[in-house]
Amino acid sequence: AQKITQTQPGMFVQEKEAVTLDCTYDTSDPSYGLFWYKQPSSGEMIFLIYQGSYDQQNATEGRYSLNFQKARKSANLVISASQLGDSAMYFCAMREGYRGSTLGRLYFGRGTQLTVWP
């Protein structure tokens, strides 16, 4: 089974509008972390936002917020006030394990290509 599922291959949004990128995850570990990364055409993975499984509040970082619904196992990324520079591939990722564990690999989804148009 896929650990991370991103069902939107591509999304389009007009500049200054908000957009939600979907992510669902699958784990039996009670402790885990969820990440969103941005990958521009240059290829480098840029960290955007993190949500821990025990965090009570949804994470926010500037124009990025994470809509964390634990019971539904979803961690959608919301980008407010989209900018042309937001056009890129966006990946949701998960790491399992927390206290005392190995804190190793990230599991990535297949990504969503976001295009922001003027």
Next chain:
Amino acid sequence: DTGVSQDPRHKITKRGQNVTFRCDPISEHNRLYWYRQTLGQGPEFLTYFQNEAQLEKSRLLSDRFSAERPKGSFSTLEIQRTEQGDSAMYLCASSLVSSAVESSYNEQFFGPGTRLTVL
């Protein structure tokens, strides 16, 4: 520039040749990770090191692949007898993991990647 660096950025080789990639992590980071990303996919985990110890290897890391981190600083990833299916972007990431900080955060910082094309 104090980020993660990778060399070379691009590599074209013929099938059957050996190739070696290098990754220089952020200097104080004790963890180093290798991922592979093929076209249209997200990165897939290959292996990671804590200092010089290789702690986990994916099943994707066949016996043609070997990774080292001899002094706990830079790392190399070697692919022997390359195949066309090895064509991909190879990403390196590093993080600082401290037993004093119990958190699953420990953000991984990625390098620009090495794009391998096997002809």
